[in-house]
Amino acid sequence: MRPTNIQEPEYFHKVVDCQHACPAHTPVPEYIRLIAAERYAEAYMINWESNVFPGILGRTCDRPCEPACRRGRVEEKPVAICRLKRVAADNKGDVKQYMxxxxxxxxxxxxxxxxxxxxxxxxxxxxxxxxxxxxxxxxxxxxxxxxxxxxxxxxxxxxxxxxxxxxxxxxxxxxxxxxxxxxxxxxxxxxxxxxxxxxxxxxKGRDLKLPGREEAGKNVHIGVEFLANVAFEHIHKIGKKVIVLGGGNTAMDCCRTSRRIGGEDVKVIVRSPFKDMKASPWEIEDAQAEDIPILNNMPPKEYVIKDGKLAGMIFGKVRAEYDENGKRKLIPTGEPDEFVEADDVIIAIGQDxxxxxxxxxxxxxxxxxxxxxxxxxxxxxxxxxxxxxxxxxxxxxxxxxxxxxxxxxxxxxxxxxQGKDVLADRPAPKTNLLRQKMGIHEWMYDNDVAPDKRYKVAHTDKRKALKNRKVEVELGFTTEEAFKEAERCLNCDVQTVFNTSRCIECDACVDICPTSCITFTTNGDEADLRTRLSAPALNTSQDLYVSDLLPATKRVMVKDEDVCLHCGLCAERCPTAAWDMQKYLYSVTKAGAVL
Amino acid sequence: MTYIKPIFRHPLLPKNKVGFTKKDYEGAISTLCAGCGHDSISAAIIQACFEMSVEPHKLAKISGIGCSSKTPTYFLGNSHGFNSVHGRMPSVTTGANMANRDLIYLGVSGDGDTASIGMGQFVHAVRRNVNMVYIVMNNGCYGLTKGQDSATADFGSISKASKTPSPFQGIDLVGLAMEMGATFVARSFSGDKSQLVPLIKAGMSHPGFAFIDCISPCVTFNNNKGSTKSYSYVRAHNEATSLLDFVPEEKEITMEYEEGASKEVVLHDGSVLLLKKLAPEWDPSDRLSAFSKVQEAKASGEILTGLLYIDLESKELHDLFGTTDTPLNTLREKELCPGSEALEVINAGRR
CATH class of the missing domain: 3.50.50.60 (FAD/NAD(P)-binding domain)
Incomplete structure (x- = not known):
């Protein structure tokens, strides 16, 4: 492989998995450290600059950062990034002065x-x-x-x-x-x-035209319209028995809203298997915690009208089959159709x-x-x-x-x-690499890797929460919990930077690395190198960091970025500072300096 | 501040035959200087024990005093250990081995611990052919006392502390071990695990005294220009006798080599040490040829590494004594004192 070009802004950016996965490329580890340091206002402002709505996103974000989080690859669960963001918003004090x-x-x-x-x-x-x-x-x-x-x-x-x-x-x-x-x-x-x-x-919420739709009339609601009407207090009540159709986050919001405005027997009915549901796992969990069953593999067939009024819906029964390309087909199982009673039906099957x-x-x-x-x-x-x-x-x-x-x-x-070319004149992202060394064993970041499991956010008592749709369910981390959760962050933005000319090939880094990331070996192409490393490098979405040729042995240093803990032990054990820990700040291209 | 290694390991770490990963063979985090060769040797020991599927409780690591002798803290944290008096590791190991022949004995020593204060202990362990692996982490200086030249510092070598070329001949531990009749003699380099790991494995399979003189640069006091035990000097002057491969008994040897280019050494337990790209005029099972090759290399300023000599007919101390197969420390009064009737029979036989 060719030596890795760390001058290329995207190389180290990719190592910061959370930031790279965030569409707005929020510098996550940077603000998590500030939260740990109780500098909430600064943590908030970093977020505000990147994503404008830290308090809103700290509650509602789809969190593409969390599945990407490196922590999830070395233990069970990623850092609760989203909930930490909310802590910054909850404790920021007056930030207007910084805007x-x-x-x-x-x-x-x-x-x-x-x-x-x-x-x-x-x-x-x-x-x-x-x-x-x-x-x-x-x-x-x-x-x-x-x-x-x-x-x-x-x-x-x-x-x-x-x-x-x-x-x-x-x-x-x-x-x-x-x-x-x-x-x-x-x-x-x-x-x-x-x-x-x-x-x-x-x-535009999608409607579902099935037999009986016309007659069912006002007892069938379009999900996004229903939510808007509740928000603007045009709707205050719904029937006791409610069916919500759809498996996305809107469906979860509809069923939970129904539980708060009169729905006692609320069901979510989805035509696909549970694992294919589009809703975020935590939204599904929260719905289930509010006694809302989710029925899967049941495509709706018709609205049932009795005495000129909606009485329920009929559903078929299917199972899913997947071809080699993973494309899904729903095959009827042959079981009899099922009638589910309902006073109201909410359709949350997509938006246009x-x-x-x-x-x-x-x-x-x-x-x-x-x-x-x-x-x-x-x-x-x-x-x-x-x-x-x-x-x-x-x-x-x-x-x-x-x-x-x-x-x-x-x-x-x-x-x-300004009369410039919108593509050719586009400024590059701003990047900065900063040495973190303060002493033999001292760094400007806390490099000790906390062994703690992910902390849970407390919820409002369910009876209280269901009584009033304006009572917030999630209470947010306390500052003590936030500190502990923040300590779980691996500081992936503190990069391991390798300087070939300083290396004496003593193997100290290879020996100390807890996750067997580093190997010194003869060069080869990527597929070949991945089979010859200290530990299997099967995650091809994560890069290999390859050095120049080492003069004494004609080998190269190869680091698999996949499960690096950014603990800095390679740099601490390096006698010649060939390894150094340097903080990489990547700031996405913006129209002008905001802060 | 990091004095604790994180608990996380690579999620795909392989397991060996007894169900352990490499983590189960690790010890506490090292407090030696960053870049110390000794840490690499510790890592090679961990690797070798993992690959040999050693059950940690069936190994005892014994050391003397010095930087080298601190290292057993940094590997095999689940094994038995004894940090003995300066230079007395061979005697303590001999005693332990006599009491319980079922353990694997791994003696760790340094150039001071072996070639100075412990010299008398060392040579006797060699001639008794105690069944152990004896590793000398040889850096040619007294690192723990600020880097004075040790007895293995080569003539003319300059260290950071001495600043002048050493006026004395260095003790060549490999030559000494061969002279004393050692049955397994090897030299290696901390910076070459591909050689060191198979040697440690072969040493553990060898019945008798397996001696590995491992050059291990002292980054702090003896890695300077003019030193003959620095990383760069050893790399430049290292002449490997062969590339090594250790093949456990149950595995088949699949690689084929040109005749004369390789040699298979079948060890006592049936496992095979495969020596590839062998120096042609040399036979590691012939003491004379090995001896002259070592001397030749020394004269030409090369550092000869690899397996230098092996006695395939080696008989270890227990065999020489004819002791029972049952470890002596498990023999109870019943076996040791068979009663007055048995004594009568013995006495009758003497009359």
Whole structure:
């Protein structure tokens, strides 16, 4: 293999699995260390800079970082990254003083943001301090978008949402609430904005047309609409017996909301097997803890109407079979259909985008499934003035993805309005490597690897929680628990940096490495090298760090990054400091300096 | 601050025949200087014991005094251990071995512990052919007392402490062991585990005194220019007699080598030591040829490493004494004192 080029910003970035997996590339280990040091405000600000909504995401994020966490590969469970983020938000104190303060010197350019959700708010946060005049349009009376309409208050209290949306709006954003944009041409483009950002999400819940749907009428609800109606207090009650169709997070929110507004016998019924359900495991767990059974392998067949009113639904019985490509087929088992009683049915089987309000003669090209044609890096549409982000760009994802889109769209808009090339002139990410050594056995980070298992977050007593949909279920870590959980972080951003010219090949690093990551051997191609290391290197998604040729023995140093604990023992045992622990800070490209 | 090794290991660590991973053969974290050759030898011992599927409770590690003799703390934490008086490791091991012949004995010593204060003990353990592996972690200096030249420092070698070339002839432990009739003599280098690990395994399979003189650079006091026991000097002057492979009894030898290019040495327990790319004019089972080869290398300034001599007819101390197969420490009064009737019979036979 060729020697690893550690100057390439993505190499060490990939080693920080959590940060790399985060769509917004939040520097996770950096803020976890600050939480351990009780520096909550700084931890919060690092998050705010990266993902704009630390308090919201600390409760509701899909947590792509956690399955990626290296800790999950050396013991049972990853670090509770998401819940630690919330600790920073809960204990931050007054952070307004650290945020950019307006009024900002106007640069004479006007931008319209359509939709008040996380993507638009991120664009607003990034561009307002640069002097843009920003106009935000949303159909509801407050900002937040799907964070307000689709996430129930027992998971995300309104105060938290209002606070973080408020930080952005407070930067001097011109809001046009209760204004549903019906025509891109007349309401937006005609007003002469210099650029337009579309962050309208995937607002349309899918219906399920089966026999009896018409007659069932108002007792059948579309999941996202149901949640919005409950949030805006248009719906206060639901029947005692409720069926929720669907296996995603919206279904989990619908069933748990139902339990709080009159639903006593609430069931989730899914046509696929349990393991294929799209909902996050923790959302499923929380639903089950509220006495909500999940019935699997039961596709709905028809709505049953008795005396002109919905009485329940009939379900078939299937089993799943998978072909070699893992493609699933649901095969009827031949068992008789099952009737399940219900007063109300909630359909949460997916969401779609909705663009009839964008006229098709504006140069904005639409492609497959009526989705806008966009550049994957710049989010620019075929009309150079118009940018998309969040669920409106590539279909439903999650809040953190929307924030990531928002940052990149903001970069593009800023470049575009300066007359620069949105792709070629894009700045590189900022990176920094900093030595951590303070003494023979002393480092600027706590390199002792805590053996603790993942800590659990306490929940509100169930009876109390089910009585009021506004009572938050998760209580969050106490600061003591947070410290202990933070200590589980392996500090993967503190990189093992190898200097070939200093190495005397004494093998001390090989001998001390607890997880057998380091090998000195003759070079070969990657597939071959992976079979000849101190321990099997079967995880090909993790790189091998290969040194230059060592002059004395013509061997190379090969480090499998997979289960490195970043404990620094290789560097402590190295007599010549050929190994060094250096903190790598990777900061994703942004429109301007936020902090 | 790290004085504790993290508890986590590679999740795919292989298990050996007795169900242990390498972790089960580790000891406490080393407090020796960073980069010390001794730590590599400790790691080689761990590797060898893991590969040999030694049950940790069936091994005793015994040492004297010095940097080398601290190392048993850093390997085989689940085995028996005895840290004895300076230079007295051979005698303590002899005693232990007499009492319980069922254990594997691993003696760890240094150049001071063996070639100075313990010289008298060492030579007698050799000539008695005590069944043990005797490893000298040889760095040519007294690291624990700030690096003065030791008795194995080569003539003309310069250490950081002495700053002047050593005026004395160094004691060649390999030559001495051969002279005293050792039945297994090897030299190795801490920086070459591919050689050292098979040698330790072969030593454990050898019935009798298996001597391994292992050059182990002292990074702090004797890894400088002018030293003949530095990493770079040893690498530059190392002449390996052969590449080594240890094949346990139950495994078949599948590799084939040109005639003359390899030699199989069948050890007492049926396992095989495969010597590849053998120096052609040399036969490790011929004491004379080994002796002259060692002397030749010495004269030409090369450091000859590998298995230098092995006596395939070796008889260890218990065989020489004809002691019972049952370890003496398990013999109870019933066996040791057969009663007055038996005594009468013996006495009658003497009349």
């Amino acid at each position: 950019p303060k307006g009024p900002f010197k106007p640069n004479g350019k006007k931008i319209a943001l359509i939709g008040g959700g996380p993507a638009s708010l991120t664009v607003a946060r990034d561009l307002a301090p640069l002097g843009y005049e920003i106009h935000l349009y949303d159909e509801w009376y407050k900002g937040g978008g799907m964070m307000r309409t689709q996430i129930p208050s027992f998971r995300l209290p309104e105060e938290v949402l209002d606070e973080e949306v408020g930080y952005v709006i407070g930067l001097g954003i011109h809001t046009h609430f209760k204004h549903r944009v019906e025509s891109m041409k007349e309401e937006i483009l005609a007003k002469g904005y210099d650029a337009v950002f579309v962050g309208t999400g995937a607002p 985008n909705y663009f009839p309000w964008i006229e098709r003669d504006l140069g904005i090209e639409f492609g497959k499934w009526d989705m806008p044609v966009l550049h994957k890096t710049t989010y620019q549409s075929t009309n150079p003035k118009v940018f998309f982000g969040g669920d409106a760009a590539f279909g439903p994802a999650n809040i953190i993805t929307a924030a990531a889109h928002g940052h990149q769209a903001a970069v593009s808009i800023h470049l575009f309005l």
